[in-house]
Amino acid sequence: MSIDTNPSGSTRTNIRSLSREQLTDAITGLGVPSWRANQVADWVWKKGVTRFDEMTNVPATLRSQLEERFTLGTTTEVARQVSVDGSRKYLLAFEDGVSVECVGMPSPQGRLSVCASTQAGCGMGCAFCATGASGLTRSLTADEIFDQVMHVGDDFGQRVTSVVLMGQGEPFANYDATMAALRHLNSPTAGLGIGARHLTVSTCGVIPGITKFANEPEQFTLAVSLHSAVQATRNALMPGVRRWSLVHLYDVLGTYVAKTGRRPTYEYALMAGVNDTDAELRALCDFCRGTLCHVNLIMLNDVEGSRFSPSTSQRANEFLRALGQVGVEATLRNSRGADIDAACGQLSQRARRGRLS
DSSP, X not given: OOOOOOOTTOOOEEGGGSOHHHHHHHHHHTTOOTTHHHHHHIIIIISOOSSGGGOXXXXXXXXXXXXXXXXXXXXXEEEEEEOTTSOEEEEEEOTTSOEEEEEEEEOTTSOEEEEOOSEEEOSSOOTTOTTGGGOEEEEOOHHHHHHHHHHHHHHHTSOOOEEEEOSSSOGGGGHHHHHHHHHHHHOSSSSXXXXXXXXXXXXSOOHHHHHHHHTOSSOOEEEEEOOOSSHHHHHHHOGGGTTSOHHHHHHHHHHHHHHHOOOOEEEEEEBTTTTOSHXXXXXXXXXXXXXXXXXXXXXXXXXXXXXXXXXXXXXXXXXXXXXXXXTOEEEEOOOOOTTSXXXXXXXXXXXHTTOOO
């Protein structure tokens, strides 16, 4: 991207959409020493200012020049829900009015995890997902993904220590913006300095995206929404990835492990009578046995109007035991925000129906 420092007759650019190098080029193009870019970057990507005049160590002249040429974006909190467990869910709107959801999850140890969205809505059409029922509105820009994390950190008043791109949307259907956002979050100079292994991408199993991701230089981590190791069941649950067979997914994940040495996580939302049968359990054990992986069993959220219901805790524990018996590491994910609109898309749907409280 070339940076036009002549503001006359031009639309202002969101400064958060610039790379670190582009920001430096813009600053020096104004006849200002390049070290000033470090100050501006700190305010933009670490402190998350909403106005240029908040940049107190930046000369007033430069602040005025930046105001003429750039915006800091506008992310508005439309709704916010707080769970008894401390989790907070947000509905955020961007400059064009498009809204997405994100979640902040604090831990007793003082850590703060954020679940962020990469698209507004989703085009994958997963049958059990509230977001999938609404379809895709548009992909997000890298700065819109980044701004969700900033918003959560600011609201909690603490540093974000990990991020999962597991909210609305399919990250690998928005690959370039997803990678740019991860690099911003990872960067110690133009971002939040979050360690690469604490930044996770969750995909439905988009094979070309996994292949590209395996060749990236950073050690970002990978989660795959599996939800069934029986082809017919997975096709019914996840029509957006039915073009790629489980055999193909198994092979590409083997290649991913061989190239990166990193362990992928399989997300498996347990649905009563659908993917929690004995046959489904045997297929899951066979799919994972002898591979480097971790299975994250999830108690499905109850979604209003959904035909799916969560499995029992007893059945979830039977899955845990069976996987352990074949040497597969597995955990039952602690459900967060069960008393609020916890599942992706629920808060957006309530907003559209005018039922926010």
